[in-house]
Amino acid sequence: MSDANIKIALLGTGIYAESDYVPSLLQDSQKHIEVKIIWSLDQTAAQRFADQFKAAGRAELQVAIGEAGIEQILNDTEIDAVVVVLPFAHQPPLIKRFWAAGKHVLSEKPIERDIEAGLAFVKEFEDNWKPKNLVWRVAEDYDHEPIHKRAAELLADPAMGPVLFWDLQNQNYCPDGDKWQATSWRNVPDYQGGFCLDGGVHSIAMLRVVLPDPPASVIASASLHRKHTPPHDTIVALVLPDSGATKEPSGTSSKLDIARQHSAKLPEPGRSTPAGTITFTWALPNIEPRAPQNLQVLNITCLNGKLTLVNNEGTRTLEVVPAIGSQVKAVKETSRKKGVEVELAYFARAVQATKAGRPIDPKEDFGKPMNTVWDVAVIQAMLQSNGEKVDIKQLIAQYA
Ligand SMILES: NC(=O)c1ccc[n+]([C@@H]2O[C@H](COP(=O)([O-])OP(=O)(O)OC[C@H]3O[C@@H](n4cnc5c(N)ncnc54)[C@H](O)[C@@H]3O)[C@@H](O)[C@H]2O)c1
CATH class of the missing domain: 3.40.50.720 (NAD(P)-binding Rossmann-like Domain)
Known part of the structure; x- marks a missing residue:
């Protein structure tokens, strides 16, 4: 039955x-x-x-x-x-x-x-x-969006290799009187971050679903650039994964002798950390019709290709561009938001x-409440950072 x-x-x-x-x-x-x-x-x-x-x-x-x-x-x-x-x-x-x-x-x-x-x-x-x-x-909805899960699957393909770095932009033009800003509770928000919280949690949920190594700590600067969108309308952040995500560099040392002859003089080589950057803003100038306007773009650069997710109003586009000679398959999929x-x-x-x-x-089983507390925590960490490193797990633990 x-x-x-x-x-x-x-x-x-x-x-x-x-x-x-x-x-x-x-x-x-x-x-x-x-x-x-x-x-x-x-x-x-x-x-x-x-x-x-x-x-x-x-x-x-x-x-x-x-x-x-x-x-x-x-x-x-x-x-x-x-x-x-x-x-x-x-x-x-x-x-x-x-x-x-x-x-x-x-x-x-x-x-x-x-x-x-x-x-x-x-x-x-x-x-x-x-x-x-x-x-x-x-x-x-970003926790449930099928194209975000598809992006995560494509990144898990071993042919893509590890994530090297990523950048997320959620950039919006929001004139005074914009239909969203004109709702009473957004016009005079009584909560941290204003649009950066209300609109930013989606982008953080997308990172949570898509990235193999989600944010563990942030170093950020939060601003209010335009008086009509308080308390903050912009966040710029450097985002670091958990230390376990840092790996040895990929590939082999240079096959050119010149590198080996001088290797004793090389400074300590770096390691490979899949760090990212975030730019959230509701302070864009009116530059219509040129992008980015009300556009969210997540670029993830991997060892053997690049994955890009674009959320433009009602349309989601996912693209994988393979590195020449790699085993990665090119992908271009478009979907209405679902x-x-x-x-x-x-x-x-x-x-x-x-x-x-x-x-x-x-x-x-998505939309788990605790996961959405984490989304809020990442925004709170970025708002509080003021240039200092904030560990997201530790920040949550302060209130547990
Ligand atoms: N998932 C998304 O992409 C997305 C997009 C927009 C909004 N939202 C969420 O949807 C919710 C509503 O947003 P919206 O833009 O439709 O807001 P809105 O202000 O247009 O609508 C809110 C509704 O709540 C009512 N309301 C206002 N004050 C109230 C009060 N004190 N008690 C009870 N009801 C009250 C209003 O009359 C209206 O019916 C918010 O939680 C927002 O974060 C989600």
Whole structure:
């Protein structure tokens, strides 16, 4: 017998819920989820969402508003799960109420405003609600994006050889009044980093998924270049992996005699550390239509080729350029962004499995809350660094 659909309430009728959740939930492939309730502070917006589901031939949604609407969802025994797409700092108190009512939760990133709050949030879930078989995932779409997993697989191909170095750019033009910046909670943020946290966690999640040796420490400088995007709109960082990632240089010593004759005079040779650099900015000048504008680019240079991931608005491109004479195969793949529809489907199947007493499929077990605390920790480390080296594990341990 196949599992029944899970019934959910969608909380939030803001920009992102409308641009990404509604289309993802309306996809034919999204067959495990039935949206029963749309919740908002705003009746008109909630009705607009309900109308979109009706126009797509779906069952009529119930509209739930404000505190009375939250009570309605908490008391609705048919609701298995809530999908929370609210300003992230307002999510935790609500999520805790849903856990207490026995609801599974998929909640938008960042998990919390800083490491301390993120760890406390995860601890509360692990201690009290996970043992009651509740599923909680953080909706980090970059953690679920299939093309990022594909990039990780290509890097694992021994033919590519080790990573030598990488650079990540998340560069954005954000004029005063930009649609994202104009949301009240981004316009006057009460959390560290502003856009560097809200938009930066995605890029860090991408590094976590793609790099064989993820960041272990950072040396960074954080700036506010434009007064309308406080508290920081730019981070420039040098990122180092764990010391175990440093290897002997590849290949053999030079076959030219000249090098051997003078080798006694050579300074101590270096070793091979797969370090990287990060540039995050929401302070680009308006240089349209020339790239980079609202562009994320991750370049990873390996011994025998170069892998590039480009996220440009809704399109993801993955390219591998082989070194001449290497065994590496050239790759060029393009995909529309799919993270939200994948995370919804994985979440629904995890809830179905849990309800049926089956284990969750490990191949679909992403959006782990602790991983998204790590994403916040890397941003916090870069914001705090001020030119000093910050060890990410040690920073997290300070709050554990
Ligand atoms: N994964 C991504 O790529 C991505 C992109 C954009 C936003 N997001 C995330 O989605 C969430 C929503 O972002 P958005 O840009 O749609 O924001 P938004 O401001 O457009 O929408 C937020 C919604 O929350 C409501 N709201 C505002 N204040 C509230 C409060 N105090 N309590 C309850 N509800 C409140 C608003 O009425 C609106 O319905 C955020 O957590 C954000 O980080 C993710």
